[in-house]
Every structure is written in C-alpha cells, then in structure tokens.
Amino acid sequence: xxxxxxxxxxxxxxxxxxxxxxxxxxxxxxSNHVAWYQQFSGTSPRLVIYDDDVRPSGIPDRFSASKSxxxxxxxxxxxxxxxxxxxxxxxxxxxxxxxxxxGTGTKVTVL
Amino acid sequence: EVQLLESGGGLVRPGGSxxxxxxxxxxxxxxxxxxxxxxxxxxGLEWLSGIxxxxxxxxxxxxxRGRFTISRDNSKNIVYLQMNSLRGEDTAKYFCAKPGFxxxxxxxxxxxxxxxxxxxxx
Numbered sequence: 001x002x003x004x005x006x007x008x009x010x011x012x013x014x015x016x017x018x019x020x021x022x023x024x025x026x027x028x029x030x031s032n033h034v035a036w037y038q039q040f041s042g043t044s045p046r047l048v049i050y051d052d053d054v055r056p057s058g059i060p061d062r063f064s065a066s067k068s069x070x071x072x073x074x075x076x077x078x079x080x081x082x083x084x085x086x087x088x089x090x091x092x093x094x095x096x097x098x099x100x101x102x103g104t105g106t107k108v109t110v111l
Numbered sequence: 112e113v114q115l116l117e118s119g120g121g122l123v124r125p126g127g128s129x130x131x132x133x134x135x136x137x138x139x140x141x142x143x144x145x146x147x148x149x150x151x152x153x154x155g156l157e158w159l160s161g162i163x164x165x166x167x168x169x170x171x172x173x174x175x176r177g178r179f180t181i182s183r184d185n186s187k188n189i190v191y192l193q194m195n196s197l198r199g200e201d202t203a204k205y206f207c208a209k210p211g212f213x214x215x216x217x218x219x220x221x222x223x224x225x226x227x228x229x230x231x232x233x
Contacts, residue, residue: 035219050219100217
C-alpha cells in the first residue's frame with residue numbers, strides 16, 4: 001500500500017543510463033527530503049542518495065538524483081553489472097499520519 | 112564503526128507475540144531516533160515504527176498501530192519492537208534503521224541492521 005509510485009523495472013546495457021521515477025502526493029516528496037536506497041538480493045538496503053540529491057560518502061558520482069514538485073528521479077549513468085539491484089525512494093509523510101513512506105521499488109536489470 | 116544487530120525473530124503462531132531487539136554501537140545512541148522497517152518475502156520495504164531519541168514520542172504505521180510497541184533503553188543501547196496479535200501478513204524480515212541526522216526521526220536511514228526473520232504460521 002505504498003503511496004510513492006515507481007516503475008516495477010528498468011533495464012539498459014552496460015555503460016548506458018537508466019532513470020527511475022518516484023511520484024507521490026504533496027505531503028511526501030514536495031514537502032520533504034527524498035532519499036534513495038539500493039538493495040541487493042538478500043541484503044539490507046543501502047542509502048545512495050539523501051536530501052533529494054546528495055550522495056553519501058562512498059557512493060560513486062554515477063548516481064545522481066533530482067526532484068521537481070511531487071516527483072523525484074534517480075539516474076544511474078555508466079551502468080555496471082554491479083548496479084543490478086532493487087531501488088527504493090523514501091520520504092517522510094507530513095500529513096496527520098506522521099510516518100515514513102517508501103516507494104514501490106524498481107528492479108534495475110543490466111542487459 | 113556503526114553496527115546494528117537485530118535479534119528475537121523466529122516462528123510464532125497466529126495471535127502470538129514476539130519481542131525484537133536491536134543492539135547498536137558506534138554512534139551516540141541516545142542522540143538519535145530509531146526506526147523499524149520490514150520486508151515481506153519478495154515484497155518492498157515497509158516502515159513500521161519510529162521512536163525519538165528520548166523515547167518520549169513514538170510513531171506507527173497503520174498496519175501495526177495498536178499491535179506493535181516500540182521502546183528503547185538508552186542505558187543499554189537497545190531499541191525494541193514488541194509485536195502482539197501477530198498475523199500471517201506480519202511474516203517478514205525486520206530491520207532496525209538509524210536516521211542519518213540526529214535531529215530527525217525519518218529524513219533518511221543511513222545504517223541498517225542485517226534483519227531478523229519473523230514467520231507467523233500455524
């Protein structure tokens with residue numbers, strides 16, 4: 001029952017670029033900082049973007065993100081086989097519910 | 112080094128209870144809120160609950176409010192999740208997650224535990 005919508009899957013060849021969208025209502029993305037998480041099969045999620053477009057230490061600059069209104073986008077350029085994983089956006093919900101919400105998740109496949 | 116280590120998972124019958132614990136180290140625990148997140152098999156991430164640094168305020172997802180209780184012991188660097196009235200749909204891996212900023216409950220989560228598996232089945 002996620003309120004942030006992502007495409008189920010995206011794919012591209014090695015070296016190419018993929019973009020993942022994350023859309024939701026005004027109480028989520030437009031009002032709060034967006035984060036992006038990478039999760040390899042069977043492992044814990046890893047933060048790859050925070051505060052809409054900031055990379056944590058150790059995350060390569062091939063990962064970038066942006067936000068506009070009620071939508072956010074994660075871009076991965078120079079795609080590598082090691083980027084194949086699930087990616088989730090996330091943001092705080094400013095509505096009366098006071099909760100954190102994750103996106104539906106996107107599987108990135110390197111062809 | 113920041114470490115979060117969950118424990119307490121296992122097999123429980125519907126209607127039963129479990130208490131999960133998350134032992135943390137490597138950062139000033141009492142300065143940070145903490146959260147629990149779960150992931151059902153083959154499904155996405157679901158935020159469950161958060162607790163402020165002092166424990167004075169708690170927050171819950173609709174799916175667990177009234178059944179789950181988050182708490183913390185700042186003297187032991189542990190955050191708990193008491194789970195009651197468990198249902199089959201609560202079957203999942205449960206993660207504890209640390210916020211990236213000490214002043215924020217859920218701006219982002221920069222460290223995660225390895226998770227503990229909870230299976231609810233008769």
